[in-house]
Amino acid sequence: MSTIFAPATAPGPAGVAVVRISGTEAGTALASLAGTLPEPRKAVLRTFRGPAGEVLDEGLALWFPRPNSFTGEDVVELHVHGGRATMRAVLDALRPMPGLRPAEPGEFTRRAFENGKLELTQVEALADLVQAETEGQRRQAARQLEGGLGTRLEAWRSEVLKALAHVEAAIDFAEDEVPDAAAGAVARVQRLVPQLDAALGASPRAERLRAGVHVAIVGPPNAGKSSLLNAIAGREAAIVSATAGTTRDVVEVHLDLDGMPVVLADTAGLRESLDEIEGEGIRRALVRAEAADLRIAVLDAADWPNLDTRTLAAAGPDALIVFNKADIRYVPEPALCGRDTFQLSAQTGAGMDRFMGALTARVRDQAGLTEEPGLTRARHREAVAESAAHLGRFLEGQGDVALRAEDLRLAVRALGRVTGRVDVEELLDVIFRDFCIGK
Numbered sequence: 001m002s003t004i005f006a007p008a009t010a011p012g013p014a015g016v017a018v019v020r021i022s023g024t025e026a027g028t029a030l031a032s033l034a035g036t037l038p039e040p041r042k043a044v045l046r047t048f049r050g051p052a053g054e055v056l057d058e059g060l061a062l063w064f065p066r067p068n069s070f071t072g073e074d075v076v077e078l079h080v081h082g083g084r085a086t087m088r089a090v091l092d093a094l095r096p097m098p099g100l101r102p103a104e105p106g107e108f109t110r111r112a113f114e115n116g117k118l119e120l121t122q123v124e125a126l127a128d129l130v131q132a133e134t135e136g137q138r139r140q141a142a143r144q145l146e147g148g149l150g151t152r153l154e155a156w157r158s159e160v161l162k163a164l165a166h167v168e169a170a171i172d173f174a175e176d177e178v179p180d181a182a183a184g185a186v187a188r189v190q191r192l193v194p195q196l197d198a199a200l201g202a203s204p205r206a207e208r209l210r211a212g213v214h215v216a217i218v219g220p221p222n223a224g225k226s227s228l229l230n231a232i233a234g235r236e237a238a239i240v241s242a243t244a245g246t247t248r249d250v251v252e253v254h255l256d257l258d259g260m261p262v263v264l265a266d267t268a269g270l271r272e273s274l275d276e277i278e279g280e281g282i283r284r285a286l287v288r289a290e291a292a293d294l295r296i297a298v299l300d301a302a303d304w305p306n307l308d309t310r311t312l313a314a315a316g317p318d319a320l321i322v323f324n325k326a327d328i329r330y331v332p333e334p335a336l337c338g339r340d341t342f343q344l345s346a347q348t349g350a351g352m353d354r355f356m357g358a359l360t361a362r363v364r365d366q367a368g369l370t371e372e373p374g375l376t377r378a379r380h381r382e383a384v385a386e387s388a389a390h391l392g393r394f395l396e397g398q399g400d401v402a403l404r405a406e407d408l409r410l411a412v413r414a415l416g417r418v419t420g421r422v423d424v425e426e427l428l429d430v431i432f433r434d435f436c437i438g439k
Contacts, residue, residue, distance in 0.1 A: 003029065004103035004111075005094045007087060014082030016059075019090055021076040022108055025099040027063065030076045033093060034061050041068070048078065050093045057086050071108055072115030113420065120420035121150045124377060128210060135259035136209050140369055140376065148373035149380075150419050152199075156192060157415040160391070163188045164408040171401055185408070189391050196388040199372065203381045206374025208293060208367035212254070212261035215363070216289045218315055219298035220308045221269030224324035227346035228298055229253060229266040232356070250288050260363045265292070270310045286314055293366050295319040296359075301329045301343065320358060326351055380418050387414035 003023025009016075021029050027037055033056070038044035043060045050056050060079035069075035080086055094100055109126060112118045118126070125144035132138040144150075163185035217225045230236055233253045251266040265288050268281030289295055297315035299308060301323040315321070320340050327345035340358055344351030375381045390411035397404040 003100045004107055005029070005091070005100055006103035006108070007091070008077070008108075009082070011084070011087075012082070013084065016079055017082035017087055019078040019080065019087070019094075020103075020108060021078075021094070021100070022069070022071045022073045022103075022111060023099070024074060025097065026074040026076045027065075029094060029097050029100060030061060030063060030078075032097060033078070033090075038063050040065050043079070048080065048090060048093075050089065051096070056089045056093060057081055067115070070117065071111040072117045073111060119147075119150045121153070121380070121418060122147060125149075128376070133254070134256045134261045136368065137261055139259075140206065140209050140374070143369075143373055144376065149376070152373050153384075153415055153418050154421070156196065156387075157412055157419075157421070159188055159192050160387070160408055160412045160415065164405060164412060167401060167405045167408060171405060186395065189395055189408075193388060193391050193395070196384055196391070199375055200381060200385055200388065202370045202372070203375040203384075205367050205370055206376045207378065207381070209260065209369070209374075210376045212263045213294060213363050213366045214263045214265070214292045215294045215296060215359075216265045216267060216285075216292035217296045217298060218267055218270060218285060218289045219311050220300070220303075221271055223269070223298045223300045223308075223311075224346050225269070225298045226251070226266050228296070228322065228324060229264060231346040231349065231352060232264060232359075250284055257363050258360050260360075260367050262363055270308070270314060289314045289316075294362055296322060298322045298324050301325045304329070320355070320362065322355065383414045383418045387411040390414065 001023060003021065003025035005019060005021040008018040008020040031037055033048045034046040035049075038046070038061055040063050043062050045058070046061045047058050048056045048061075057080045059081065060077075062077040062079070064070070064075040064077075066072060066074045078090060080090055091102075095102070109118065109123055113120065113123050122145055125141045128141035129138065129145055132141050166185045166188075217229055219225050229251070233255060250268075253264045253266075255262040255264055267285030267288055268278065270282060270285060273279050273282060295315045295318075297311050297319045299311065299322065302325060304323065312319075312321075320342065323341065323343045324346055326343040327348045327350055342351060342355040342358065344355050346352075375384060388411075390407045394404050394407040394411070397407065
């Protein structure tokens with residue numbers, strides 16, 4: 001297998017940049033650049049030289065012999081100055097070395113997975129950690145990178161594997177003295193299914209924390225939707241105009257709301273319109289409102305008590321209802337079928353604190369760290385749901401034990417796909433560990 005190299009830090013001027021090398025020729029490459037190999041896992045100051053002996057830079061060299069490295073292979077890290085010319089010179093010196101080639105995107109992490117240093121949920125967590133923009137996202141990704149989700153999934157898989165081993169033993173060794181395998185397998189699965197169901201129920205929170213809670217602002221023209229978006233964002237993200245119909249497309253703003261990621265969308269004013277472009281904007285507004293996790297209905301306080309029914313219908317029964325322009329007209333505290341209502345002025349900021357507190361609470365209801373490591377991706381959720389369905393069929397099954405065993409086998413494989421572990425040899429290990437067969 002080729003030895004690979006690539007920058008491990010973002011391009012551009014910086015005080016320090018890191019070049020990573022992984023593979024059997026990593027030590028040779030370091031010796032060519034720095035003269036000798038340093039003591040493992042200790043940063044040593046070295047002068048790096050090119051093929052003709054010219055000085056490339058002075059920096060730190062680190063040597064990680066296999067298997068105690070990120071990829072499980074021999075790994076070298078060169079900490080050099082982050083100027084573009086310096087990085088280019090170091091990479092150009094590595095490129096012609098025998099057995100070396102530039103790494104493909106994600107190849108270091110791919111090798112870490114293939115060498116058993118990371119399982120798939122940790123690989124995904126590493127990508128999420130790199131891309132995390134809020135504290136909530138960082139904490140969730142860090143916990144998953146530590147192996148919390150993988151450990152939970154492996155515990156479930158182990159339970160199903162044990163149940164399957166018992167059933168397989170009853171099938172294959174019916175004439176031997178084997179405990180009541182079927183009853184034990186059923187009891188084990190009955191204890192497990194509620195855990196999978198609970199994880200599936202909590203999965204939307206974990207997925208939203210990773211991807212962001214989508215919040216749509218809807219309302220009639222000139223009610224102050226764009227002004228409210230700007231007030232929430234704390235900047236002029238949307239154009240505000242007294243002319244009705246200014247917003248004709250969805251305007252998105254990405255926010256960090258108390259550590260929670262939010263995608264806030266300002267939409268076109270809802271009204272009857274013969275204008276083709278405005279009509280398309282209204283259609284998109286309705287689509288976005290329907291797809292959103294949370295909706296904010298903005299109404300003009302001056303219109304009270306004549307409420308815009310189209311807005312209320314699009315917002316739905318769980319929307320936050322905002323009566324804007326309270327600095328112009330104050331509305332007596334309205335009761336709208338138990339909905340949360342707020343009076344504020346997006347222009348002056350009056351009433352914004354109470355509204356932002358409620359919005360933050362609602363976002364936390366939609367996304368947030370759960371007590372147990374959550375299923376953060378649709379891939380996780382779909383695999384666990386598939387496994388739960390197979391376990392349900394096993395519990396409901398009647399008749400042929402072999403068919404019921406197949407349901408357990410499929411449940412094991414579904415869970416194994418999440419972490420990247422699908423190993424049929426483990427079944428034999430469990431069978432011969434748990435049963436004294438052939439004694």
